[in-house]
Amino acid sequence: MTQHSGHSPVRTLDDVDQALVHALQIAPRAGWNEIGAVLGLDAVTVARRWHRLTEAGAAWISCSPSPALASAGQGLLAFVEVDCASGSLLTVAQSLAQLPHVSTVEHVSGDRDLLLTVMAPDLAALTHWVTRGIGAMPGIVATRTHLANTVYAEGSRWRLRVLDRTQIARLADTGATRAEAPVFPLTDLDHALVAALSMNGRATYRALADACGASPDTVRRRLGRLFAAGMLQTRCEVARPLSEWPITVIQWGRAAAGELERVSRGVTGAREVRLCAGVTGRNNVLVVAWVKSLADVQRFEVRLAQRVPGLEITDRAVALWPLKLSGHLLDEEGYRIGGVPLDVRTAGAIPRSGAPRSAARPPERSGDV
Template sequence: MLENRMDDIDQALVHALQIAPRARWSRIASVLGVDAATVARRWERLEEAGAAWVTCYPGTGLAGAARGCLALVEVDCASGELLNVARAFTRLPHVSAVEHVTGDRDLLLTVMAEDVAAVSRWVVGGLDAMPGVRASRTHLAGTVFTEGGRWRFRALSPRQVDRLSEHAPAPRAPREPDGLDRRLLLALSENGRAAYTELAELCDSTPDTVRRRVRHLFAARMMQARCEVARPLSEWPVAVTVWARVPPDQIPEAAQRITGMREVRLCAGVTGRHNLMVIAWSRSVEDAQRFEADLVRVAPDIVIGDRAVALWTMKLSGQLLDQGGYRTGAVPIDPWAVPGGPV
């Protein structure tokens, strides 16, 4: 494990992969001004230490194809059962994130399912019947104004950022995902930089077909890639979730202002007594309190109703994390694996 620090080259490499997660090493190296072998070796060291990783997850384009529902679920656990319950949730492929948090809930889950009906089937027939679960509350996410894949390390110059952004694919229209699309999502969820030849073998296809499919999935935002870093290495080790209310007609304007704040990892409209949810990274618990004040300054009409600080993010975008925030394994994300739903 790294000693809670990355040097300038490591930070630049992570920033480069946040912009172009599947770029060839030769392209990354040319932008960073080092040779490709050095870049590959550096990444291997970071990945093996669980300090950084690239994953993929269902994108907003699935909603455009009438497929995909994002839910945030608060869970209260029976006394002494929290760890067992949390570990059970981490094993579920449709639960993409599990956090032990402060406040009026024990766990906060992010659930990805095919549709609202699938979420309902799981909550009623699975979650509420789990041993150790005392109560739960489900909130559906509507518009996702920004998400964690847009968070950047900011170690590169504007010119370097422009060079890495030059070859972004032209937007494509989403379509109904088929079996191969789903298999590709599972494979890339575990290793977002898997080669096309490796994906072809895993998904029973050909490299050319896989290349075309993957490019379409990204261009249509049916799948999104993200380079993550262990939180202690980011200098932003504290994750805070804020629930708030904004006048309904002012949500888009408030969200636009909020998404411009560097700390913000996710901003989404949600159902329930709060209509906006914001997740941010902070430098400390004290800084998290300062973030709330900044939030009110940026969006003066916002009324903060609740907040929670993550004590342990056990799973993030399908990746299993230890208490230090380092990756220890993965459970590939599968929105179609909700019990009782389509296989």
């Protein structure tokens, strides 16, 4: 697990900070010279600004396998509800957060204690983990697993929306990673690169090479292939109190099977939506959105019903504490305090002690890539 150094806290983002975060949301691995040119600043200034934000846990860049892999039959995504015994919630949540294949852990309101986002190589590995891994953990009373059959939208699309159209267009050209090649089988090197990039999406080729035991040229070529095939998604996150959208609302809903595609397109058009997925079970749609206040939770549901009349919301929850987001550990306020490198392969491996495996330290250096 990595841990940030606890520098002076960042309680607000000024105009430059917001512009920098928005720029990195569009082009997460663009060089500082390119970012600075778009923002009208020198490379040293933007690099120093970003270092300050990351050291304070106020912003970070992660990387994870994209939905294209699951669509091609390489892995799957599941959402697991967990009910905990009285007094065991925090211990269970922290243990689950240490698992490399559990990408997100949220303590939520409503009819479940925890909601997990879980990656697995296949159904057999997921079943093995649910029955022999999480099913055997002390403090867990019950679990319910929902498979994602289609991911219509995910967090890398969310933006602060500070920059103007010209700046956005320039950055989009700089950071373009359009899927122009077919998905291919992941190698051990690819998995190692995902693990390293999940902790620092701006890690240099040299840092990645040192972490993965390969040459910088090999890393550059391999990442080029992975991004060209749309197999990785890199995104810039910001601590929730700094985003002006601090509340996460989770909604489960139903749509007619023949209307699911149309309904999902309508859902993903809403600015607040971070995730929209088709899932198995009594409900066939899962929506995760960011809103500005608790009062806005109900207003968002009303707006969504007006926008997408074919969707019936049947259950809803609010994230009380997102302990882990795409591999990154968060404190009660939403600031990054560490991370566990993502590795989908660990879903089928249960350590004998029942304790999570320790995670290798990823490369922390960043800069022009």
